[in-house]
Amino acid sequence: xxxxxxxxxxxxxxxxxxxxxxxxxxxxxxxxxxxxxxxxxxxxxxxxxxxxxxxxxxxxxxxxxxxxxxxxxxxxxxxxxxxxxxxxxxxxxxxxxxxxxxxxxxxxxxxxxxxxxxxxxxxxxxxxxxxxxxxxxxxxxxxxxxxxxxxxxxxxxxxxxxxxxxxxxxxxxxxxxxxxxxxxxxxxxxxxxxxxxxxxxxxxxxxxxxxxxxxxxxxxxxxxxxxxxxxxxxxxxxxxxxxxxxxxxxxxxxxxxxxxx
Amino acid sequence: xxxxxxxxxxxxxxxxxxxxxxxxxxxxxxxxxxxxxxxxxxxxxxxxxxxxxxxxxxxxxxxxxxxxxxxxxxxxxxxxxxxxxxxxxxxxxxxxxxxxxxxxxxxxxxxxxxxxxxxxxxxxxxxxxxxxxxxxxxxxxxxxxxxxxxxxxxxxxxxxxxxxxxxxxxxxxxxxxxxxxxxxxxxxxxxxxxxxxxxxxxxxxxxxxxxxxxxxxxxxxxxxxxxxxxxxxxxxxxxxxxxxxxxxx
Ligand SMILES: Nc1ncnc2c1ncn2[C@@H]1O[C@H](COP(=O)(O)OP(=O)(O)OP(=O)(O)O)[C@@H](O)[C@H]1O
Ligand SMILES: [Mg+2]
Numbered sequence: 431x432x433x434x435x436x437x438x439x440x441x442x443x444x445x446x447x448x449x450x451x452x453x454x455x456x457x458x459x460x461x462x463x464x465x466x467x468x469x470x471x472x473x474x475x476x477x478x479x480x481x482x483x484x485x486x487x488x489x490x491x492x493x494x495x496x497x498x499x500x501x502x503x504x505x506x507x508x509x510x511x512x513x514x515x516x517x518x519x520x521x522x523x524x525x526x527x528x529x530x531x532x533x534x535x536x537x538x539x540x541x542x543x544x545x546x547x548x549x550x551x552x553x554x555x556x557x558x559x560x561x562x563x564x565x566x567x568x569x570x571x572x573x574x575x576x577x578x579x580x581x582x583x584x585x586x587x588x589x590x591x592x593x594x595x596x597x598x599x600x601x602x603x604x605x606x607x608x609x610x611x612x613x614x615x616x617x618x619x620x621x622x623x624x625x626x627x628x629x630x631x632x633x634x635x636x637x638x639x640x641x642x643x644x645x646x647x648x649x650x651x652x653x654x655x656x657x658x659x660x661x662x663x664x665x666x667x668x669x670x671x672x673x674x675x676x677x678x679x680x681x682x683x684x685x686x687x688x689x690x691x
Numbered sequence: 692x693x694x695x696x697x698x699x700x701x702x703x704x705x706x707x708x709x710x711x712x713x714x715x716x717x718x719x720x721x722x723x724x725x726x727x728x729x730x731x732x733x734x735x736x737x738x739x740x741x742x743x744x745x746x747x748x749x750x751x752x753x754x755x756x757x758x759x760x761x762x763x764x765x766x767x768x769x770x771x772x773x774x775x776x777x778x779x780x781x782x783x784x785x786x787x788x789x790x791x792x793x794x795x796x797x798x799x800x801x802x803x804x805x806x807x808x809x810x811x812x813x814x815x816x817x818x819x820x821x822x823x824x825x826x827x828x829x830x831x832x833x834x835x836x837x838x839x840x841x842x843x844x845x846x847x848x849x850x851x852x853x854x855x856x857x858x859x860x861x862x863x864x865x866x867x868x869x870x871x872x873x874x875x876x877x878x879x880x881x882x883x884x885x886x887x888x889x890x891x892x893x894x895x896x897x898x899x900x901x902x903x904x905x906x907x908x909x910x911x912x913x914x915x916x917x918x919x920x921x922x923x924x925x926x927x928x929x930x931x932x933x934x935x936x937x938x939x940x
Contacts, residue, residue, distance in 0.1 A: 588741050589773050592765045593787045603786065607777040683777070 463655055472659035489644075494663070497628055497640040500556060504563025505624040509617060512568045516575025516613075517605060526580055533573050541566030541623055542630050554636030563627045567620040574616030578609025607683075614679040621675055625668050692717055692752060693738070693842060693874060699746035700730070700737050707733045709900035711747070713893065717841075720868050720875045722885035724937060725895030731878040732768055734895075735844045738876065739765050751842065764840035766848045768878075770831040774819040780830050781806065781815040787838045805833045809863060825856035832860070836867060843875045849884070858917050861888060865915060882937060886911075886929045887920060894936040905936035 447465050454464035463471075476490035483491065519529050545562045552558040582605055590600050606613075632642025641660055648656035693715040700708040707730040715721050725731050737745050740759040749756040751763075764787070767773040774783050785802035793801065806815055809829040819827050828848060835843060845864075849857045865888065868875055879885050885892045886909055894905035911925055920926055 583772065585767060585769060585772050586775065588736075589765075589767070589775075591741060591759050592739060592763065594759060594761075594790045595786075596789075599789060603775060603778065607775070610777075 461654060463658055468655065468658045468662055471655045472663060475656065475659060476663070493639050493641055493644050497632065497642070498667075500559050500631075500640070501563060501624050501628040504560045504628070505567055505621060507560070508564045508567035508620055508624070509571055511564070512571030512616065512620065513575050513613060515568075516572045516616075517579045517601065517609070519572075520576035520579025520609070521605065523580075526576060529576075533569065533576070537569045537573060541627055545627070545631055545634070549634065554634065559628070559631040559637075562631045563624050566627045567624045570619035570623065571613065571616035574612045574619075575609055578612030579605050581612075582608050610683050614675070614683070617679075618672065618675060621671055622668065625664070625671070629664060693876075694750045695738070695747065696749075697747035698737065698749055700733055700742065702733075706900045707898055708737070709902050711901075711903060713903065713906075715874055715876065717874055718872045720877060720888060720890045722889035722892045723876060723878045723895065724880065724882060724885045724892060724933060725901060726897045726937065727880060729895045729898045729901040731880075731895065732846050735765070735846050735876065735878060739763060739844055760842070762838070762841045764835035764838060764843050766831050766835045766843075766845040768846040768848075768850070770848065771819070771824065771827050774827060774830060774834075776818060776820050779816050779818055780811065780822070783819065783830060784833045784837055787834060791838065801837060802833075805837045806830075808836075808867075809833045825852050825860070828852060828856075828860065829863075832863075836871070839871060839873070841873055843873045845875065845877045847878055847880065849879070850881075857884075862917065864888065869913075882930055882933045883921070886926060886933060887915060887917075892929075892933055894933060904939065905933065907932060907936075 450462075451464045451466060454462050476487055476494060477485050479485050479487040479490065486494075519525050519533075541562075544565055545558075548558045548561045548565070552561055586604055586608065590604050595603065628640075629642040629645070631637075632640035633646055637643045641664060645657060645660045648654075648660065693713075695711050695713040698708060698711040698713075699706070711734065723731055723734065733742070736742050738749060738756065740756050740763075743758075751760050754760070775786070778786070781799065781802050784806060785798040788798040788801055803812070803815060806812060809832055811826060811829055811833065814822060814826060814830075819830055822830065832848065835845075849860055852860065861884065864875075864877075867873075877885075877888060879888075889909050891909055892905070892907045893903055894907075895901045896904045907929065909929055911920060911923065911929075
């Protein structure tokens with residue numbers, strides 16, 4: 431059943447690509463190049479380097495890696511800070527009540543709108559880009575962690591009290607594991623926001639490298655093949671990162687959880 | 692020794708317990724019986740120090756109970772939910788040993804020893820939700836026993852089990868009580884069970900403001916047996932006496 435389901439999912443994607451290929455090939459439009467051409471271009475551009483560089487070209491090292499580095503830094507800081515603050519807020523009814531309006535407000539602001547603020551404060555460059563990612567990606571994980579920590583089963587808290595667990599043990603054996611599904615729901619949202627903000631912060635003038643920069647640079651040269659390649663690359667990256675996160679989640683909470691929550 | 696002196700408890704305006712005075716000597720197995728909702732769980736949670744305020748005084752070995760006392764273990768009424776599903780059976784049982792500061796391998800050995808005692812040797816590496824109800828209950832009992840508590844509070848621990856499992860666990864509890872000598876407060880709504888297990892049975896009146904309506908020593912032979920003990924004339928007499936107290940309004 432699972433195999434058939436996976437097969438079906440990939441079939442639709444493959445069909446879409448084939449249709450695109452046929453239509454684009456028939457029309458020969460410069461705006462919509464066929465997928466085979468895009469893939470070939472992307473391969474040339476980024477993955478035809480020497481073997482000792484794991485086949486990465488200079489362009490790949492110069493654009494993809496800095497982007498990924500900034501995204502990893504931003505997402506990492508957002509995840510750690512979001513989980514820490516989320517637990518702190520979620521474990522106290524009073525703090526939760528005080529912070530809730532602020533959190534709802536912060537969550538409602540469309541993340542890219544924050545970028546100009548950081549441009550003014552930090553000027554263009556990597557710190558501004560990382561700050562933009564952190565301040566957009568932190569909210570989903572923070573809010574979900576706070577709600578997960580708040581909803582810890584009261585009976586299990588009584589158990590921890592009777593077992594006289596220390597605060598650190600409580601966190602490790604009760605609050606974090608019990609909030610973990612919510613934490614991961616938040617992390618998934620944060621991850622896709624990180625990717626969006628990574629590209630968005632690189633679209634601004636004053637950036638010197640990155641996938642977003644490649645995009646604007648190619649657009650200014652009317653190099654649509656590179657634009658399409660960058661888009662496909664972003665899609666693939668987003669898919670891979672999300673798959674990686676799902677695998678981590680499955681490893682961590684696959685065991686302790688079926689029907690009993 | 693556990694002493695309750697004119698203990699009262701309430702949730703907001705709702706008075707649950709009223710004027711409970713009770714002394715439980717060391718090593719006694721006290722059964723508390725009462726109709727559903729009369730406040731048995733509340734009584735246990737108050738003694739366990741889980742409800743921060745109460746009226747009257749509760750002392751354990753002379754020290755007033757403020758917060759969870761040392762050397763106390765509880766088997767909760769909702770035992771399945773009280774286990775941590777993300778930990779294995781062994782990790783659940785070894786958890787209370789952390790406060791004793793034992794190294795990891797000794798905690799494991801101790802957990803395995805107690806699991807063997809409740810007949811769960813083969814399940815140490817599984818997760819609680821992979822076990823049957825009776826097995827989960829034994830895990831909860833193992834977790835309570837692993838620290839050799841001097842006071843053990845049990846809240847209707849055998850309530851939802853089939854007759855066979857229940858009798859096995861009753862006999863296991865009697866054996867543990869004989870060998871470890873802990874003081875046990877055992878809450879049940881089953882009159883037969885209270886007489887079979889207890890050295891003494893206390894009956895609470897229906898709430899609100901439940902109080903003690905019967906305090907009865909159980910003078911039955913110390914070694915009890917599911918068939919013969921339940922057939923004794925004394926057993927039948929005690930059982931009807933407790934039954935009358937429970938039904939009296
Ligand atoms: N957390 C709570 N907040 C408010 N009222 C409560 C709370 N817990 C219990 N009560 C009330 O207190 C009374 C006694 O409840 P308790 O759980 O102690 O009864 P019980 O004798 O253990 O019942 P049962 O045999 O069904 O387990 C009930 O009327 C119940 O509704
Ligand atoms: Mg109860």
